[in-house]
Amino acid sequence: MTSDTASFREYVAPRLDGLRRTAYLLCGDWHTADDLVSTALTNLFRHWRRVSTMDNIDAYVRRSLLRAWLNERRRPWRRESSYDVVPDRSGGTGPDGVPDRLTILALLAELPPRRRAVLVLRYFCDLSVEETAAALGCSAGTVKSQCSRALEALRARLVGPGPLPKEAPNG
Numbered sequence: 001m002t003s004d005t006a007s008f009r010e011y012v013a014p015r016l017d018g019l020r021r022t023a024y025l026l027c028g029d030w031h032t033a034d035d036l037v038s039t040a041l042t043n044l045f046r047h048w049r050r051v052s053t054m055d056n057i058d059a060y061v062r063r064s065l066l067r068a069w070l071n072e073r074r075r076p077w078r079r080e081s082s083y084d085v086v087p088d089r090s091g092g093t094g095p096d097g098v099p100d101r102l103t104i105l106a107l108l109a110e111l112p113p114r115r116r117a118v119l120v121l122r123y124f125c126d127l128s129v130e131e132t133a134a135a136l137g138c139s140a141g142t143v144k145s146q147c148s149r150a151l152e153a154l155r156a157r158l159v160g161p162g163p164l165p166k167e168a169p170n171g
Contacts, residue, residue, distance in 0.1 A: 008048050011057065012041060019065060025120045026069045028109040036072065040065040062125060063135050066117055073113050107157050115150035118143055 019040070023033035043064045044051060051060055108116055114136070121132045122143070133140045 039068040118146045
């Protein structure tokens, strides 16, 4: 085994579970998540000699994972889904009114790809606005607006229609 292969394995081994979880949050399916991680790691291994000298290898891998997911979303067979019976949707909350995990994942799956990617990178991967912007290839302002709109959409779906909160008076 060459030293490149050994260093690649040393890098990947402790990060594999985190990459799978990130991929799952992006796509919502464990099998697709495994495919995305495999694609990203294949890409990483192909370029390992160059990438291993970078300051932030994790950012490179996250971006590769994100691009793999976006490429997968563009494939035409991903746009179709068929059901024998329309699934029932739960009320969306568990004990004490806390939304349960499956409901959050379902709502996350309904978001457009870019907004979903922003939420996953910002709140699961714990990246700053600037790091998220660099990963997505957009401006910090775009990250902020996409994040705000995504959170607003999630809140609206969780809470449902109702009266808007009153604004505090100026002064």
